[in-house]
Amino acid sequence: MIYDYKCRQCGEVFEVWATLSEKEKGLQPECPKCQSKETKQMMGALSIGGGSTKSGGNGGGMPPPVCGPGAGCC
Numbered sequence: 001m002i003y004d005y006k007c008r009q010c011g012e013v014f015e016v017w018a019t020l021s022e023k024e025k026g027l028q029p030e031c032p033k034c035q036s037k038e039t040k041q042m043m044g045a046l047s048i049g050g051g052s053t054k055s056g057g058n059g060g061g062m063p064p065p066v067c068g069p070g071a072g073c074c
């Protein structure tokens, strides 16, 4: 897994590759720019799309009455 981290010291954003077990141990990578360990993981970077609610068209529209040969209405 690749995690995005941000340095609290200099504001550098960097990616850290770590396994899940490494992450569970409490990963605290150091900033590649200033070597500070005051880093925090950036959450919610992924924007989840969706939520397109379509209104259900013409609801319950009756078809026009058919009048012609064979219909027997005229």
Ligand SMILES: [Zn+2]
Pocket: 007, 008, 009, 010, 011, 012, 031, 032, 033, 034, 035, 036
């Ligand atoms: Zn830094």
